[in-house]
Amino acid sequence: xxxxxxxxxxATRVSEVAKAAGVADGTIYLYFxxxxxxxxxxxxxxxxxxxxxxxEELPKQPDAPARLRAVIDMQLGLLAGERDLAEVxxxxxxxxxxxxxxxxxxxxxxxxxxxxxxxxxxxxxxxxRQDISPHIAARAIFGALDGITLTWALGxxxxxxxxxxxxxxxxxxxxxxxx
Amino acid sequence: xxxxxxxxxxATRVSEVAKAAGVADGTIYLYFxxxxxxxxxxxxxxxxxxxxxxxEELPKQPDAPARLRAVIDMQLGLLAGERDLAEVxxxxxxxxxxxxxxxxxxxxxxxxxxxxxxxxxxxxxxxxRQDISPHIAARAIFGALDGITLTWALGxxxxxxxxxxxxxxxxxxxxxxxx
Amino acid sequence: xxxxxxxxxxATRVSEVAKAAGVADGTIYLYFxxxxxxxxxxxxxxxxxxxxxxxEELPKQPDAPARLRAVIDMQLGLLAGERDLAEVxxxxxxxxxxxxxxxxxxxxxxxxxxxxxxxxxxxxxxxxRQDISPHIAARAIFGALDGITLTWALGxxxxxxxxxxxxxxxxxxxxxxxx
Amino acid sequence: xxxxxxxxxxATRVSEVAKAAGVADGTIYLYFxxxxxxxxxxxxxxxxxxxxxxxEELPKQPDAPARLRAVIDMQLGLLAGERDLAEVxxxxxxxxxxxxxxxxxxxxxxxxxxxxxxxxxxxxxxxxRQDISPHIAARAIFGALDGITLTWALGxxxxxxxxxxxxxxxxxxxxxxxx
DNA sequence: TATGAATGAGAATTCATTCAT
DNA sequence: GATGAATGAATTCTCATTCAT
Numbered sequence: 001x002x003x004x005x006x007x008x009x010x011a012t013r014v015s016e017v018a019k020a021a022g023v024a025d026g027t028i029y030l031y032f033x034x035x036x037x038x039x040x041x042x043x044x045x046x047x048x049x050x051x052x053x054x055x056e057e058l059p060k061q062p063d064a065p066a067r068l069r070a071v072i073d074m075q076l077g078l079l080a081g082e083r084d085l086a087e088v089x090x091x092x093x094x095x096x097x098x099x100x101x102x103x104x105x106x107x108x109x110x111x112x113x114x115x116x117x118x119x120x121x122x123x124x125x126x127x128x129r130q131d132i133s134p135h136i137a138a139r140a141i142f143g144a145l146d147g148i149t150l151t152w153a154l155g156x157x158x159x160x161x162x163x164x165x166x167x168x169x170x171x172x173x174x175x176x177x178x179x
Numbered sequence: 180x181x182x183x184x185x186x187x188x189x190a191t192r193v194s195e196v197a198k199a200a201g202v203a204d205g206t207i208y209l210y211f212x213x214x215x216x217x218x219x220x221x222x223x224x225x226x227x228x229x230x231x232x233x234x235e236e237l238p239k240q241p242d243a244p245a246r247l248r249a250v251i252d253m254q255l256g257l258l259a260g261e262r263d264l265a266e267v268x269x270x271x272x273x274x275x276x277x278x279x280x281x282x283x284x285x286x287x288x289x290x291x292x293x294x295x296x297x298x299x300x301x302x303x304x305x306x307x308r309q310d311i312s313p314h315i316a317a318r319a320i321f322g323a324l325d326g327i328t329l330t331w332a333l334g335x336x337x338x339x340x341x342x343x344x345x346x347x348x349x350x351x352x353x354x355x356x357x358x
Numbered sequence: 359x360x361x362x363x364x365x366x367x368x369a370t371r372v373s374e375v376a377k378a379a380g381v382a383d384g385t386i387y388l389y390f391x392x393x394x395x396x397x398x399x400x401x402x403x404x405x406x407x408x409x410x411x412x413x414e415e416l417p418k419q420p421d422a423p424a425r426l427r428a429v430i431d432m433q434l435g436l437l438a439g440e441r442d443l444a445e446v447x448x449x450x451x452x453x454x455x456x457x458x459x460x461x462x463x464x465x466x467x468x469x470x471x472x473x474x475x476x477x478x479x480x481x482x483x484x485x486x487r488q489d490i491s492p493h494i495a496a497r498a499i500f501g502a503l504d505g506i507t508l509t510w511a512l513g514x515x516x517x518x519x520x521x522x523x524x525x526x527x528x529x530x531x532x533x534x535x536x537x
Numbered sequence: 538x539x540x541x542x543x544x545x546x547x548a549t550r551v552s553e554v555a556k557a558a559g560v561a562d563g564t565i566y567l568y569f570x571x572x573x574x575x576x577x578x579x580x581x582x583x584x585x586x587x588x589x590x591x592x593e594e595l596p597k598q599p600d601a602p603a604r605l606r607a608v609i610d611m612q613l614g615l616l617a618g619e620r621d622l623a624e625v626x627x628x629x630x631x632x633x634x635x636x637x638x639x640x641x642x643x644x645x646x647x648x649x650x651x652x653x654x655x656x657x658x659x660x661x662x663x664x665x666r667q668d669i670s671p672h673i674a675a676r677a678i679f680g681a682l683d684g685i686t687l688t689w690a691l692g693x694x695x696x697x698x699x700x701x702x703x704x705x706x707x708x709x710x711x712x713x714x715x716x
Numbered sequence: 717t718a719t720g721a722a723t724g725a726g727a728a729t730t731c732a733t734t735c736a737t
Numbered sequence: 738g739a740t741g742a743a744t745g746a747a748t749t750c751t752c753a754t755t756c757a758t
Contacts, residue, residue: 147322505680534713
């Protein structure tokens with residue numbers, strides 16, 4: 001992750017990763033099928049964690065606004081301590097066209113749908129305004145989170161900044177979505 | 180633009196671009212210094228247009244909320260008719276690490292600062308709430324616009340969808356940012 | 359051909375071929391799709407020559423024994439002046455499993471069938487004995503020619519030796535096949 | 538032998554051989570020095586058997602024609618029941634340039650010399666015609682046997698076919714070589 | 717004796733870029 | 738100005754072989 005975050009996907013040499021890991025070049029291929037699979041494994045791990053977290057935590061929340069705030073806290077919280085991971089997910093992962101199309105898109109879609117579902121539920125329960133498309137809202141929410149993470153990862157990345165941002169973003173969105 | 184949008188930056192061959200343009204490979208290099216410069220020129224053109232548009236139109240708006248709505252309309256309006264451009268800016272441009280670091284980041288920063296400035300002015304004038312960092316707001320707004328454009332570009336990209344999205348996003352954000 | 363004959367297929371580096379040809383490595387790939395195609399092109403050229411030679415010369419011969427003698431003269435005559443070609447065909451070509459299966463076998467089969475046909479015609483005309491399978495005879499004849507060429511190519515390869523061998527082989531075979 | 542016959546020398550992985558033998562990769566190297574030595578051992582075994590067979594059986598034959606027929610029967614008989622061995626000797630063995638030059642050629646030469654000696658003895662005793670070079674004859678005979686074996690091994694390889702071929706080849710050669 | 721994880725040298729091929737025409 | 742043939746640097750991945758256990 002460190003090497004990918006430093007150089008990007010294409011500029012990263014497999015031999016650099018091997019060196020950073022303290023193994024021989026060939027050893028990489030005992031555990032990963034290709035350079036792309038190597039990058040993807042970093043991402044798969046976390047998205048699984050995020051999805052299971054959502055399955056467990058969201059049902060505990062009383063209503064849609066609380067669930068939306070939980071999603072925002074979770075997504076930014078997951079990355080808050082891991083600048084390299086944040087950069088890999090917001091920037092590096094998108095550098096491999098094949099990776100995006102074949103692996104990442106399905107995961108992103110599932111995640112976006114989960115957010116859209118929260119919005120739709122809120123609309124049905126009367127806790128969110130009706131005149132907004134849940135899918136557009138979901139993409140805007142994800143985009144906002146992603147934009148914040150991106151700047152944080154590429155900038156100074158100070159501890160706590162993502163937490164503060166999460167709170168402010170949630171405040172704005174929840175008020176903006178209120179009926 | 181068409182070729183880059185189809186294949187991505189790395190998978191696009193300079194010879195493909197030459198073929199699509201109906202010129203010989205070498206001719207490309209009479210007008211562009213490198214493959215990266217070729218991609219970047221597509222983007223530079225439009226960001227200039229966007230920035231001068233902002234310089235002209237924003238002062239005409241009465242207050243910060245109106246200016247923020249104008250920015251949203253402009254950014255999505257610029258891309259609404261040009262799916263390839265939208266894909267190049269949201270996806271392809273980010274595939275070259277060097278391009279992002281050396282060329283694009285300064286432009287993005289300038290644009291983000293312009294948005295942050297609108298938010299700060301609104302806060303000073305009392306038309307936006309005070310408890311939000313203008314920079315965080317700017318990143319979230321840009322990220323939301325970007326996320327909406329990305330999904331539109333990669334999906335069916337129907338005419339009018341971006342305009343509707345712009346209206347809804349502005350509604351949510353302006354209410355969310357209201358004092 | 360020189361480089362392949364010296365080192366064999368697998369031990370030959372494409373860069374060696376390029377160097378021997380006085381061009382850059384990449385230039386090879388402007389004219390040949392792969393290393394295998396490079397080797398095969400050496401062979402295709404000659405087999406075409408041999409087959410057209412057979413189409414023209416064989417009908418001029420009065421009977422099957424004369425035609426068989428002509429085939430023997432032709433095959434050894436084609437290689438007599440070109441030791442490298444002889445080595446490529448008898449040894450090197452067989453080192454690439456894929457080349458043998460996909461390209462060479464069909465040509466070999468066609469050639470063997472042409473020889474078998476001569477034997478069968480001789481049997482029908484009563485100029486060859488009946489108790490020999492034309493296909494076994496064809497393979498034995500081809501094998502004998504191949505064995506002679508192989509030893510010649512790997513040995514001192516003196517001028518004229520193949521011609522003498524051709525005469526002796528034809529004498530033995532024709533007497534052996536006589537009714 | 539099974540694995541080499543299936544895939545050829547270069548395409549065969551040492552790990553495949555180990556798997557087929559039911560041992561670990563490293564175990565192979567306790568018994569064989571290298572992949573080449575592994576292939577060569579398959580061949581050395583049999584050539585020794587063939588040479589000792591020749592030492593014992595040939596002296597029992599009354600004259601050169603009988604000895605030549607015995608050699609033909611032996612060589613094809615040795616391979617008749619073992620298609621994999623036939624393929625290894627006619628095809629696979631020749632795929633390694635080093636193996637051919639360093640190991641196999643001496644054995645082939647010894648074998649060819651033995652055949653040439655039979656021809657020369659027949660000429661001295663007046664049972665073979667004088668106008669044929671014993672070495673050319675030997676190479677042609679070996680080549681014919683090899684060509685027949687090759688087609689048999691690569692084709693359907695039916696039981697008995699090699700025996701029939703041996704008889705026919707001997708008939709043709711002996712009549713062709715008669716004074 | 718056997719194992720099998722780790723090694724790391726080695727090579728075909730691609731393609732951005734050049735420059736003689 | 739335009740061409741496009743030639744360039745050659747650069748990199749992923751394979752697999753025979755080793756050796757600590």
